[in-house]
Amino acid sequence: MNMSECLYEVREPGIGLITFNRPDRLNAWTGRMGNEYFAAIDAAVADPNVRVIVVTGAGKGYCAGADMGTLQAIPSGDSASSQDGASIVEGRMQDEITRITKPVIAAINGAAAGLGLVQALMCDMRFAADTA
Template identity: 35%
Template sequence: MSTPETQEPAVRVDRDEKDPAVAVVTLNRPQRRNALTVELKEALVEALNLVAGDAEVRAVVLTGSGKSFCVGQDLGEHAETLRADPATSFNTVERHYNPIVRALAEMPKPVVAAINGGAVGAGLGFALACDLRVAAEGAPFATAFAAIGLTADSGLSASLVHSLGAARATELMLLGESFSAEQAKEWGLVRAVVPAGEVLGAALELARRLAAGPTAAYAEIKKALALGAVSPLETVLAGEGAGQARLGVTRDHQGAVDAFLAKQRPTFEGA
């Protein structure tokens, strides 16, 4: 799909030149700060499902083109849907936002967000649905929903609480105050803050490291962490045990044990 403004694809999927096991998914409406239209959201769902199902891809980078990561819903398009039929204008949450967040959070391989600029509303939700984040110096973050009379979408009600605790999450949601990439790093939301021109490179370096790792184990770790965030201890213990059993028969685990005993560095195949 292409954007009507430029005929460029609304979402690009590229392979890293240094490591083709890394896929880069780029939101591509730079002239509108990667604001989310139906076209872009549908293209993003398709792109994420594509890389999730590609066995050759072992790590993913999500980023935005231009100077913004993603500023959330395109309010011009939203206004049109409200005028057309307010009762159905929020069907996009079930059709688009929820599948995007599930695709990122449940991706069976690590996802690194390269936050090259502003991450607002659903854009912030997408970033927090990724596993690791690298941000540009001074990049602004905000929830923004209360400012237009809405509650959260894109999983922010959970991801903010789990990442920052209920008190700070409540402040950010109710007051809508923006915060910087530097504050986000201080709070533990992002791994690193680097100059804007170095964000993608830093994220790719991290993704390459992950792509060389035990992909199946990473998928199980993601499942275990998601379960651990919301479940009682007995459920967590059972989930961990089941995950260990599944990994115990993988070539990666068996090869790593043999390498450890031989005092060698393991090489992971991703299976």
């Protein structure tokens, strides 16, 4: 899967690193990012070499919440199509990560608000930079 809003890599020894990758928007959450995030979570859970999952943000922010530009682009009364990536969480619940058997750590490097804060709170552990 070609991921661009949420990056996933396996680092030695046994670390699955998920990085929110929209630094120009303080990693504000979009439907596409949500899809890529859950795909990365699924990959980390399925990989027997990954023993811990770390979630962080690129640039100065962790995740500044829902991307308001994406929300405002949805016409009034319309629901977002799952194909356009406009919905914020498409069929999967944020609390799903609380049921993962591998530890999930939020490495909070900057702004964490709204949906971003909720995502961090769902992790098993949270570490925040002094500048966050």
